[in-house]
Amino acid sequence: MAWVKTPSRGRFITFEGIEGCGKSTCIRHVAGRLRRSGRRVVVTREPGGTPDGLFIRKLLLESSDAMDPRTELVLYCVDRWIHSARVILPRLRRGGIVLSDRYYDSTMAYQGAGRKLPSSFLREWVLGVGNLPRPDLTLLLDCPVETGFRRLRSRGFSRDRMEREALSFHRRVRAAYLERARRDPERFRVIDSSRSLSKVLLDVEGTVENLLPSSRRR
Numbered sequence: 148m149a150w151v152k153t154p155s156r157g158r159f160i161t162f163e164g165i166e167g168c169g170k171s172t173c174i175r176h177v178a179g180r181l182r183r184s185g186r187r188v189v190v191t192r193e194p195g196g197t198p199d200g201l202f203i204r205k206l207l208l209e210s211s212d213a214m215d216p217r218t219e220l221v222l223y224c225v226d227r228w229i230h231s232a233r234v235i236l237p238r239l240r241r242g243g244i245v246l247s248d249r250y251y252d253s254t255m256a257y258q259g260a261g262r263k264l265p266s267s268f269l270r271e272w273v274l275g276v277g278n279l280p281r282p283d284l285t286l287l288l289d290c291p292v293e294t295g296f297r298r299l300r301s302r303g304f305s306r307d308r309m310e311r312e313a314l315s316f317h318r319r320v321r322a323a324y325l326e327r328a329r330r331d332p333e334r335f336r337v338i339d340s341s342r343s344l345s346k347v348l349l350d351v352e353g354t355v356e357n358l359l360p361s362s363r364r365r
């Protein structure tokens with residue numbers, strides 16, 4: 148697999164982590180800060196970052212039928228191919244900053260470590276098709292699985308299909324993320340998201356600012 152060359156003017160930043168680790172909260176905060184400083188930012192997510200992707204998201208997260216892990220993997224990949232072609236690459240080509248709530252590291256962690264799919268099959272599907280830009284920066288919001296679920300419980304939403312998986316599944320996912328970050332320290336920054344929200348946001352903000360050229364309208 149070759150990553151598609153990231154258009155040089157844009158910046159692609161992905162946020163990863165287990166359920167309830169605080170990704171969405173951090174993205175909202177960072178996007179607000181960047182926009183106030185005059186930058187062009189798009190916030191997007193997987194699955195479901197496009198209108199067609201929303202159908203796939205519904206199938207993946209709301210279906211009550213058991214789903215074969217390979218079917219699940221393929222659906223996440225299809226969602227990503229549409230997302231990359233319709234949202235991520237066009238925005239990067241226009242010089243924007245793309246903040247994505249999850250990207251291909253989610254598949255490697257959830258379908259790879261969580262579902263234990265064979266790595267050859269995984270790589271073939273996740274990266275084989277090409278046309279995916281490599282993130283310039285990946286923030287891994289890391290906290291214990293119990294902390295993430297406690298936060299989700301206090302938020303009060305019902306659990307989706309993935310969140311209903313056993314704690315052991317989510318622990319494998321967390322361990323896989325940490326291992327990926329250890330192996331690729333240039334791209335990953337691990338943020339301890341078990342701390343108070345104000346500390347986490349400050350850390351995330353500083354990490355993102357370090358990647359970007361000094362504040363100016365882009």
Ligand code: T5A
Nearest residue numbers: 166167168169170171172193223253254257298309343344
């Ligand atoms: N998936 C996805 C795969 O299996 N393979 C793939 O390839 C891809 C792309 C997506 C699901 O799909 C799976 C992974 C997921 O299971 P989703 O609905 O998009 O599901 O859900 P998540 O991405 O998991 O997002 P969540 O909303 O569940 O969690 P977040 O975004 O990490 O957490 P957030 O920011 O909403 O925070 C949760 C609560 O905690 C509070 C917030 O205020 C909020 O109430 N909070 C804190 N409280 C105290 N201290 C802090 N530091 C806090 N940070 C946040």
